[in-house]
Amino acid sequence: MVAAVDAELDRVAAEHGVSIRLAIESGSRAWGFPSPDSDYDCRFVYVASLETYLSPWSRRDVIETPLVGLLDVNGWDLAKALRLLVQGNAVLVEWLMSPIVYRGDEAFRARLREVAEEVADRDRIARHYLHLGARQWTLFQRNGGLKKVFYSLRPAMALRWLREHPGAAVAPMHLPTLLAQCELPADLVASITELTALKSKTREMGSGEPPRSIANFIDDEFARAAPEFAMRGPRDLTAARAVTEQFFRTEALAPR
Numbered sequence: 001m002v003a004a005v006d007a008e009l010d011r012v013a014a015e016h017g018v019s020i021r022l023a024i025e026s027g028s029r030a031w032g033f034p035s036p037d038s039d040y041d042c043r044f045v046y047v048a049s050l051e052t053y054l055s056p057w058s059r060r061d062v063i064e065t066p067l068v069g070l071l072d073v074n075g076w077d078l079a080k081a082l083r084l085l086v087q088g089n090a091v092l093v094e095w096l097m098s099p100i101v102y103r104g105d106e107a108f109r110a111r112l113r114e115v116a117e118e119v120a121d122r123d124r125i126a127r128h129y130l131h132l133g134a135r136q137w138t139l140f141q142r143n144g145g146l147k148k149v150f151y152s153l154r155p156a157m158a159l160r161w162l163r164e165h166p167g168a169a170v171a172p173m174h175l176p177t178l179l180a181q182c183e184l185p186a187d188l189v190a191s192i193t194e195l196t197a198l199k200s201k202t203r204e205m206g207s208g209e210p211p212r213s214i215a216n217f218i219d220d221e222f223a224r225a226a227p228e229f230a231m232r233g234p235r236d237l238t239a240a241r242a243v244t245e246q247f248f249r250t251e252a253l254a255p256r
Helices: 002-016 050-054 078-087 091-096 106-119 122-143 146-164 175-180 186-201 212-228 238-252
Strands: 019-025 040-047 062-064 071-077 101-104
Touching (some): 002 019, 002 040, 002 071, 019 091, 019 106, 040 078, 040 091, 071 078, 078 091, 078 238, 091 106, 106 238, 122 146, 122 212, 146 175, 146 186, 186 212
Parallel strands (some): 040 071
16 A cells, blocks of 8 residues: 555646645544544645746646545645645645655654644644534534544544643644553543554444543533633734735755
């Protein structure tokens, strides 16, 4: 599958005439709770040709490929990724924290991480996790399916991590890392570890209620996050735009 990812990235780069600067795994395999049949969710950041950026005619800033079997490969133009980062979207932050890297220049990733840590809005990123997790928790409560618990648990754990690390805006995306870096009750950690082990062994976990310690944790974290990371007034984006603009110019002009 890794060879298939590499081949697809080569095809995308050649067909679209772009330079892929970073390609990572963004799904449950990188989150730390894969199932035997989990997709390979490769996401990448690319830089187009200088002629593309100098043209007065805008072009799509997303490259999407058809889902083939377990292989799902899509990417964003660096300019789009930086705009969303400044606006408070947590997706690029997550990509930068993925423990599974398919390809890319480590120096580029390190520089982009520094930019993210400098310009990311911690409150907006926290609200991203809150809205994502709360939506998934509502879906689970309506439709069941124990697999869906993880899609609420990870955002809840990210919120807990941000609360315990008040000077940071970029949380790990990997659930076991979040567990290791937070102060948590032993029974909660044991329940999460057991549920994760079950998910790794079966394609269908079925319906049912999660352990009470997990359900209480999710409810509590979402309830605490709502007032703690509330929307505050308009943010002055002048400095963040200057930092990301300089980074983009440097990378767009870098030799291929």
